[in-house]
Amino acid sequence: xxxxxxxxxxxxxxxxxxxxxxxxxxxxxxxxxxxxxxxxxxxxxxxxxxxxxxxxxxxxxxxxxxxxxxxxxxxxxxxxxxxxxxxxxxxxxxxxxxxxxxxxxxxxxxxxxxxxxxxxxxxxxxxxxxxxxxxxxxxxxxxxxxxxxxxxxxxxxxxxxxxxxxxxxxxxxxxxxxxxxxxxxxxxxxxxxxxxxxxxxxxxxxxxxxxxxxxxxxxxxxxxxxxxxxxxxxxxxxxxxxxxxxxxxxxxxxxxxxxxxxxxxxxxxxxxxxxxxxxx
Ligand code: COA
Numbered sequence: 001x002x003x004x005x006x007x008x009x010x011x012x013x014x015x016x017x018x019x020x021x022x023x024x025x026x027x028x029x030x031x032x033x034x035x036x037x038x039x040x041x042x043x044x045x046x047x048x049x050x051x052x053x054x055x056x057x058x059x060x061x062x063x064x065x066x067x068x069x070x071x072x073x074x075x076x077x078x079x080x081x082x083x084x085x086x087x088x089x090x091x092x093x094x095x096x097x098x099x100x101x102x103x104x105x106x107x108x109x110x111x112x113x114x115x116x117x118x119x120x121x122x123x124x125x126x127x128x129x130x131x132x133x134x135x136x137x138x139x140x141x142x143x144x145x146x147x148x149x150x151x152x153x154x155x156x157x158x159x160x161x162x163x164x165x166x167x168x169x170x171x172x173x174x175x176x177x178x179x180x181x182x183x184x185x186x187x188x189x190x191x192x193x194x195x196x197x198x199x200x201x202x203x204x205x206x207x208x209x210x211x212x213x214x215x216x217x218x219x220x221x222x223x224x225x226x227x228x229x230x231x232x233x234x235x236x237x238x239x240x241x242x243x244x245x246x247x248x249x250x251x252x253x254x255x256x257x258x259x260x261x262x263x264x265x266x267x268x269x270x271x272x273x274x275x276x277x278x279x280x
Contacts, residue, residue, distance in 0.1 A: 005050050005053065005054070006018075006050055006054060008046075008050070009043070009046060009047060009050055010043055010046075012028065012039065012043065013027070013028055013029060013037070013039035013040045013043045014026065014027060014028055014040060014043040014044055014047050015028045015065065016047055016050075016051070018054070018056050018057050021056065021057070021058035021059060021208070021212050022057075022058070022059050022060075022061055022204075022205065022208045023051050023054070023057035023059070023060045023061065024061050024063065025044075025047055025051075025060060025061065025062050025063070026063050026064055026065045027040055027044075027062075027063075027064045027065065027069075027070050028040075028064075028065045029065075030064075030065045030066025030067070030068065031066075032071070032074065033064075033066075033067075033068035033070070033071035033118075033119050034064040034065065034066070034068045034069065034070040034071060034119075035070065035071045035072060035073065035074035035075070035077075035078075036070060036072065036073050036074055036078055036097070036123055036124075037074040037077035037078055038077060038078065038082070038093055039077075041078075041093060041096050041097045041100065042096055044100035044101075045096050045099055045100050045104075047100075048100055048104050048105070048108065051110070052108070052109060052110070057110065058110065058111075058208075058211075058212050058216065059110060059111045059112070059113065059208040059211050059212060060108065060110055060111070060112045060113070061112075061113045061114075061115050061204055061208065062105075062112065062113070062114050062115065062127060062128075062131055063114070063115040063116075063117050064117055064118065066118070067117070067118040067119070068117075068118040068119040068120075069114075069115075069116045069117055069118050069119060069120040069124055069128075069140065070119070070120060070121070070123070070124035070127075071119050071121050071122075071124070072121040072122030072123040072124050072125075072145070073122060073123035073155070075149075078093070078097075078123075097155070098155070098156065100127070101123070101126040101127045101130060101155070101156070102126050102127065102129075102130040102156050102160065105127055105130040105131065106130040106227055107223070107224060107227065109220045110216070110220070111132050111133070111208075111211045111219055111223075112130075112131040112132050112133070113131060113132065113133045113134065113135065113204055113207060113208060114127070114128045114131035114133070114134040114135070114191070115134075115135055115136075115200060115201070115204045116128065116134060116135070116136035116137065116140045116142075116182070116185070116191060117137055117140065117197075117200065118137070118139075118140055118141070119140070119141055120136075120140060120141065120142045120143075121142070121143050121144075121145050122143075122144065122145055122146055122153065122157060123155055123157060125142075125144065125153070125157050125160055125161055126155055126156050126157055126160050128160075128190070128191075129160035129161065129163065129164045129190075130160070132223055133192050133207060134185075134190070134191035134192055135191060135192060135193045135194075135195065135200060135203050135204050135207065136182035136185050136186070136191045136193070136194045136195075136200070137182055137194070137195070137196070137197040137200045138181060138182040138183055138194050138195065138196050138197065139181065139182065139197060140181065140182045140185070140194075141179050141180075141181060142179060142180050142181070142184075142185055142190065143173075143177060143178070143179040143180070144157070144161065144173045144174050144177060145177050145179075146174075146177070147174065147175060147176070147177040148177045153174055158174065161173070161174065163230075164189060164190055165188055165189060165190060166188070166189075169188045181194075182194030182195075192207075213275070213276040213279070214276050215252065215254060215256040215276075215277075215279065217248060217251060217252040217253065217254070217256070218248055218252065218256060221244055221245075221247070221248035224244070225240075225241055225244050228240065229241055254279060256277065256279070259277050259278075259279075260272060260277035263277050263278060264277075
């Protein structure tokens, strides 16, 4: 992709920078705790399009500017105002929001990591759960606060939470609205790691580097395979994953499976149990 595409990003409601293969994507309304308004929604759709085509972005990290990851959907600009406007515009906004927050993000062709740097409420769980991996600061604060507003966690929040957490934990937090911190988020499986704030970014960078050593085409097939197979019967999943394996091998331009086999069996130059084959 050309530099012009990247330059076309507004860089207002969402900031994007690419450093050493990592695309840092920050929701950027710190004064509103990065609550998701239409500006964020439509910019995020554009950001995902641009980063998909940008070869210098190998891993995408989702985070927030300031001291919040995201305070969820903007009650005024995402709900109250659009609800009072045209039904078609309301529908268009919902569609665009679903597109970036889970339809596209969950199946995004590049690895994604959520870096939860602070407040994370309601609708923020949608894109947190849609990211492949997640790292939180110990002092981040999570909450399914919808019950406190007299509403249910809608959009796709309830389904995201049901997929990520065990029933007792999911229902506890959905029904009480209690907040919890990073260590609890790690304990219940909502994030992979919770670390002191100073270690959060280095942890994310280390994780991204580990992913960058792997074959990107196969990483893509791995996450597609995971999400689709999960909702299939066992027989369907076996059939689908066998075909997916063949398709991934066929489509892989670097022919990783052959390379790995040669490096292990013939050259005896690496141990696949301990690391990735050499991609160069
Ligand atoms: N929608 C709209 N505006 C929001 C918002 C949201 N989800 N979350 C925060 N804001 C706005 C506040 O209205 C305030 O705006 P103002 O400065 O114009 O008055 C600004 O962001 C700062 O919020 P404030 O409450 O003063 O910050 P805080 O640091 O003391 O508290 C939170 C942060 C996240 C704990 C608190 O803002 C909050 O509880 N927000 C709602 C979170 C929520 O329930 N989200 C789920 C939505 S479905």
